[in-house]
Amino acid sequence: MNRVLPVLTVIGVIVAVWYAATVWMNRTWVYDQAARDGVEVSFAQLVPATLNQERPVLPAPHQVVTELVKSTFGMKVTSKKSLVYHGWVTLSATLLGFAIGTGAGVLLAVGIIHNRAMDLSVMPWAIASQTIPILAIAPMIIVVLNSIGVQGLLPKAIISAYLSFFPVVVGMVKGLRSPDAMQLDLLRTYNATGSETFAKLRLPSSMPYLFTSLKVGIAASLVGAIVGELPTGAVAGLGARLLSGSYYGQTVQIWAALFAAALVAAALVALVGVIEGRVLRRMGMAR
Amino acid sequence: EDVTLQLKWVTQAQFAGYYVAQAKGFYEEEGLNVTILPGGPDVAPTQVIAGGGADVVVDWMPSALAAREKGLALVNIAQPFKSSGMMLTCLKESGVTSPADFKGKTLGVWFGGNEYPFLNWMNKLGLKTDGTDVTVLKQGFNVDPLLQKQAACISTMTYNEYWQVIDAGVKPEDLITFKYEDEGVATLEDGLYVMEDKLADPAFAEKMVKFVRASMKGWKYAEANSDEAAMIVLENDETGAQTETHQKRMMGEIAKLTAGSNGALDEADYKRTVAALMSGGSDPVITKEPEGAWTHAITDAALN
Amino acid sequence: MKDTLNKDAPVIEAKGLNLVFQTADGPVHALKDVNLTVGKGEFVSFIGPSGCGKTTFLRCVAALEHPTGGSLTVNGMTPDQARQARAYGYVFQAAGLYPWRTIAGNIRLPLEIMGFSRAEQEERIERVLELVELGGFGKKFPWQLSGGMQQRASIARALAFDADILLMDEPFGALDEIVRDRLNEEVLKLWARTEKTIGFVTHSIPEAVYLSTKIVVMSPRPGRITDIIDSPLPKERPLDIRDSREFIEIAHRVREGLRAGHGDEV
Amino acid sequence: MKDTLNKDAPVIEAKGLNLVFQTADGPVHALKDVNLTVGKGEFVSFIGPSGCGKTTFLRCVAALEHPTGGSLTVNGMTPDQARQARAYGYVFQAAGLYPWRTIAGNIRLPLEIMGFSRAEQEERIERVLELVELGGFGKKFPWQLSGGMQQRASIARALAFDADILLMDEPFGALDEIVRDRLNEEVLKLWARTEKTIGFVTHSIPEAVYLSTKIVVMSPRPGRITDIIDSPLPKERPLDIRDSREFIEIAHRVREGLRAGHGDEV
Amino acid sequence: MIWVILSLAFWAGAWAANVRLSHSAMVQSRAGRLAVPALFGVTILVVWEGMVRGLGVPGVILPPPSAIAARFGAELPTLWADFRQTFVKGALSGYAIGCGAAFLTAIAIDRSPFLQRGLLPVGNFVAALPIVGIAPILVMWFGFDWQSKAAVVVVMVFFPVLVNTVAGLAASERMQRDLMATWGASYWQSLLKLRLPAAMPFVFNGLKIATTLALIGAIVAEFFGSPIVGMGFRITAEVGRLGLDMVWAEIAVAALAGSAFYGLVALIERRVTFWHPSQRV
């Protein structure tokens, strides 16, 4: 708990800077309006005018928090204005995508370490695949899947999986290769089979690496799910919320959705962290 | 019978006719089960219909004709929108008072198939859009470029973005607008398009007749009961981002655009649109007169 | 010469063995023309300066390295076949315990792989833990033990499954003299009791002399055998045998052999 | 005893030194009530079972650990002040060379930090590389050398800048007996020539006896000193002094001390 | 159908060839190591072409590689202009600023465990903000030209590099730090001579992740407003007019540029961290 104070301090500094920035960035609008009305504004009038605009360039922290609280707790969770509802839509795609991505990533990693041809050929292309702007091909993926009759949650989950498989592959390959020569030699003196070596040595020693990449992967999954929401007509989910907020110039709503997304990501990462702690402790690897 | 309709944009009063027809049971009366898919900035209706994701799409004619030339045989089966709602909205303080002042200014334009009318207009004005005469800005989803004064003018629809500028606190008298209709460069907007090969199937054509008939009934109802239509749209908005005032006002404006149409495409409007698109300077949208890009068969059957 | 120990065919037989590592900087001649015959139940120590190929030779025997020339048989088979017959217990230079397994779990590992029954696993773990004086530490994880205790655990692991041939690469390097003495006695007892064949690498001359029936002295670059000394010491060896004349003589001969090999290289 | 060596004030003086590590499993009493005085130019060996606190004591002297009780002065200063005065050369149990620097670069590192001139750096690197018999290996990277050579390089690094106090933690653990003997002689020569004060940890009783003017025997849990033996051996020590009666007697006393300390722990 | 069968046959053949190749002595050579992934890439293209033709997939959904290549060749000047706008101006400048700032920040907070404990969790939180949300905001703040794209890139690369650098600065071994202490080295001496070199493998880890993020960030930001040049602009514009071949040509440019950028950083990493065991295989 020696983290709380430093984190609070940093947050405090950020909030202070944020308020200052709010005044600074929203002031043009106030001056412009005043100029159009032909009046002068003093600094004392300026500050409150910048902190409570309906369409601010930068909303003040309290506006974001108010909106966040209002749209989270202030209404029924089934309401379309509830962030819980939208958060759930995104979360379900995230979790499915994460499961697919992790599964694919682990399988690919296993293939890579057991098959030299795969090792040499897949890695460069996996890297190249991550340099493709997902936002550009997401609509195509949706359309192609749609044309073969796949609709609903799955297309979003696939885009989400596309983003999360890469960190898992990289981490798992590293992890499965982490046993040193001596540990491998030991099993050879026992004449252990390939699958025994995998189950008893490679897999356990890859666990810390796996969890590290799962944390990266689940955050990436969330981004993927949000991106996947846009080309499906963006009807529901945090991505839809971001977009419609943007489309109707509702800055405060954008920021609230943004923070909701980050909070969900943080919660997911923390959850993976808890599982990591449990598993590693049971395996005796956490000290 | 199932019909899937892909909209061009997010759920809003722009598409009230279809939502009304569904809510009021007009589709049901025809024995249709209609699914309405909202669009958005990342959805190209032409692509969706090419992929088989929809039976019929709402699209603007320039983009539909461009797709036809690319080999995607789209056919206009109905045209509920008579006039164009597109315009350029400028801040007075930027010094623009007439199209002659565009030179040297930055103008915001929508891309993704909506840029053709603009390019055509600029061509007509003799302004190059490569930055020498006017600087073109690909505008995003909202009116920020105008509010942040990143552009002198931005594209707006009479029924939507214009009001967002107003809602943001800019007074109408601080703005000056140039409607495409008034400048004589209007092209046809929201029409209904289907795939040519599917239309050859009499059963499908029959289904479309029913669909168009019910949809037009919806449109006419919406025109007459503007506020009720807006509320129906609001109920169908899944994002929860729309507001009542905005939708009611939008419905009022939309009614003005659909007013002149009974659903059948006016051949004169079509010719005007095609002529405009073919004259697009060095980079015309379509290079040859399209053949069979529209039909009255459906509307004739539906409206009589 | 205790030829009586060679009850039948040789357990390890190397003839003109050569091993060259191909490295980025060019070839490294790790073993050159090595000839050695080890009979059943012999205790062979390998001694020689760092980098002379002791580990490499042991690894060849265990089929972890493949010679580039000459012949090597184990129990009349190729080393690979012998490995498949699970003939080896190997103790590496470092303990190499798996951190995610307890001490007992580490010892169980080879037993699982070789398909011992659950009950027998428990029984054997118990027994070897007692043998290396780690009774009661079975549930600890490796990092909860000192370096010396870890090394003993790794010896226990190699003893658990009763391989015919025990290969030990500097198993006592990390231990202090007292513990080392005690473990030396234990190994001798074990050897006397079970008639295992043992290959043992060490840097310590007294240790080599105290334990072995045969001492192989090696010299580096390229690694070759400079002397093979058959020990006349009896099979029962109390610790104070180290003060005997015979012992000191053998130690002297080993030291001379080492010194000679050191001529060219430090 | 050789009090003449204590020319003036003691170099290292520990009085009632205590050190308790706070760990997750509770406190570990690593050093208990340690009293020790080391005069200038003395060669002190520390010997004792694994985990008895030898390394910890050396680390306290070098101000790398801070005692939780008692007093410790170095040259009359606190260890921290002495460190700032660059009084120490420290050789760790493992070589600890920086992999991104060549051998020469590693030896140069402390010289750079202490601001030696370029020319002097070169000259010193040359000299210490010769001393540890690594002449010609200056341009190699650490991983291109065998373990023993790395260890020698790390000794060279500690010698390069002529600290008054040399602290060596099992510096010769990874070396074979011959090289070890040779380096023992070198260290003795160096010590005789320069009158450095040396603290030296080892597991080898002969090594401790051969090198030291003072042998500190420690016992574990909690680490304390059980015996301090002042060696009567002369400053000039040929290798065969190890066969002398005096030598064997001291070695015996050390062994007894160790055995006593081992009572409770293996 | 024949196309489908032929392409599947090619796949099987290429796979067999690759397995053979990767077990032969060829892989020891540089050319051999490049041949395997190259053959794999060619296989993907052939199967793609065969499937698109064989199954009659319309070009407005997924164009065949041959059409993409033709368009690529025909539109080189446009692609080049887009590349300069998005990659050189947007991504590279943002990458340089973001990585530089993160590196300096890491060194600045290195001395303060307090700041590290506070900043890293908050930093991880900020890094989790989805770019699709941040990009419109930054476009609003920094205008529609490349500056806003660079800003998006800065935000995206900053935290991965920061977190990795901070972890790297803690990565030196205790014994190595202790050595510095026994020599009485100053903070800056041990930073410069020990902790920075030891941190380099971690720093490069961050720099490599950042390369892929940079290009994606710059392209995505263009979706939310841009001048009428740039890879993201071209993609939106062409999707609307069903110029899918051009869209894929731009994607190909992105993948090529991204992989080359990654490769370049990996190459520099090899040079700088030649001593690290992972580079010594």
Ligand SMILES: Nc1ncnc2c1ncn2[C@@H]1O[C@H](COP(=O)(O)OP(=O)(O)OP(=O)(O)O)[C@@H](O)[C@H]1O
């Ligand atoms: N995999 C390898 N590739 C290249 N050279 C190797 C390899 N393994 C060992 N060598 C080299 O072969 C020689 C013999 O090494 P080996 O490990 O057998 O020595 P050793 O006698 O066990 O030494 P030590 O006493 O230090 O353990 C050394 O010069 C070493 O550098």
Ligand SMILES: Nc1ncnc2c1ncn2[C@@H]1O[C@H](COP(=O)(O)OP(=O)(O)OP(=O)(O)O)[C@@H](O)[C@H]1O
């Ligand atoms: N940083 C630390 N935290 C907790 N306990 C420690 C720490 N360092 C050492 N110890 C404990 O202090 C005791 C003394 O350790 P030390 O390293 O001084 O032993 P040593 O005599 O050098 O042993 P060896 O011969 O194995 O090197 C041990 O029980 C050890 O576990």
Ligand SMILES: Cc1ncc(C[n+]2csc(CCO)c2C)c(N)n1
């Ligand atoms: C990114 C993007 N921005 C604007 C439009 C243009 N547009 C087409 S229909 C419609 C509805 C009007 O309210 C609008 C704005 C688009 N297609 N894509």
Ligand SMILES: [Mg+2]
């Ligand atoms: Mg060895």
Ligand SMILES: [Mg+2]
């Ligand atoms: Mg120690």
